[in-house]
Amino acid sequence: MRTGPRPARRDRLLIGVYAAIALGALTATWWQNIRFLRSEDNGGVLGFVRDGYANPAAASISNDIIFVLLAVVVLMVVEARRLGIRHVWTYPLLSLAVALSVALPLFLIARQYALIRRDAEPRAPS
Template sequence: MSPARRNLCVVYGVIAFVALIATWWNNIAYLADGNDLGGFVADGYANYASSSLVNDLWLVALAAVVFMVVEARRLGIKYVWVYVVLSIVIAISVMFPLFLIARERRLSETSGTMAT
C-alpha cells in the first residue's frame, strides 16, 4: 500500500473512531434519560432545525449506501451488506469511513489492474 493510501486509511480510521464516540455518547445519554428507541427518530424531528439535519443525514446516508454497493460490486469487495446493516445499527458516520478503508485496501491490491 502506498504511503498516500495508508495515510488516507488512517484519516478514515480516525473519523470512524471519533464518529463512534460522538454518536454513541449521545445515544447512551438519550437512553439513560429514560427515552426508548421507539421515539428516537421522532425526537429528531422536534423542530425545523433538527428536522433539516435529520433529513440531510438520511439523504447523505442513502447516497453513501448506493456508493458502497456500487463500489463493492465494481471492485469485488465482499460482504458489503455488513457495512449497510451496521450503518443502521451503529452509525453511517462510522461504517462509511470503514468501508472507505476497505475500498482503499482493495484499490491498493488491484492498482495497475483496474482503473481507479
C-alpha cells in the first residue's frame, strides 16, 4: 500500500543515485574499518583517531572530514526544520557510527521525499 504522492522519474533517478552512493560508501568505508579492527594492537577507537593523524596528509583529510561533518550537521538540522523531516538526530549519529558518506546520501533521500510531499500539497491562491 503506497502513501503519499508518486515521485516523478527525475526524483526516482536522484533517489536511486543517492542510494547507490550510500551503498558504495558503506562498502568502501566498512571494508577498511573491518580491516582495521581485525589488525592486532589496533588501539580501538583511539587508535583509529590516532592513525587519522599519522602524518600531515592523513591529518589534513581528517580535519577536512570533521569540518565537512559540522557543516553538514548544520545543513541537516536547518533543512529538517524547514521541510518537517523527523528524527534528524539519527543522521549525525549515523555519521559518527557508520560514516558521513553513508549518512549524508540517506539524509538527501529523506529530504527528496520531503520535497516531493511539499510540492504535492495544494497551494493557497495568492
